[in-house]
Amino acid sequence: RPDLFASARVGARFNELYNSPDEESSISPYATANLRYNYARDCNLEAGVYHDRNATDAFSSVGSSITSDTESTVVYASVTHKILPELFGTLMGQFQNSTWIGGALDDTNEQLYLFSANLEYRINRHISANLSYHFDHLDSDGTVLARSYDRNRVFLGATFTY
Secondary structure (H helix, E strand, O other): OOOEEEEEEEEEEEEEOOOOOOOOEEEEEEEEEEEEEEEEOOEEEEEEEEEEEEOOOOOOEEOOEEOOEEEEEEEEEEEEEEEEOOEEEEEEEEEEEEEEEOOOOOOOEEEEEEEEEEEEEEOOOOEEEEEEEEEEEEEEOOOOOOOOEEEEEEEEEEEEOO
16 A cells, blocks of 8 residues: 555674673564554654664673663654644654663663654745654662653754755
8 A cells, every 4th residue: 555654674683792891792682663654645643663772871780790781662653744734743652661781780671751742834845943842751760770750841943954
């Protein structure tokens, strides 16, 4: 169908921590899946999931084991709707669960919830004005690393595309 797009990617990653005290190495999976449905001209629904290892800003150690990274799974959905000929609205939600690997944080989890609402006014095909609101909530295991927070952000800006 010309109004439906799907993609998927699955594989394995070899991780070698050659500067860690234990010179750890492992194999981990990664996967990405995305589905996009164009329900009207310039209007779409999109949803997806991905799983992979990624860098972290949290650090801990226990014995010779250090926190190296996290393994994360993300689920997201968004809808973009053409409100007027030049005005578009987008709503987006995302959930991320991350598990730390190594150190005192090993096997502890952190959940991140994101929500955003955006209005975009397209002045022409090269210039648009944007107004958006973003809410972030991080729920972190407080027994080892207490860093939970709520954050509200508002953005007003312009995009110039060449």
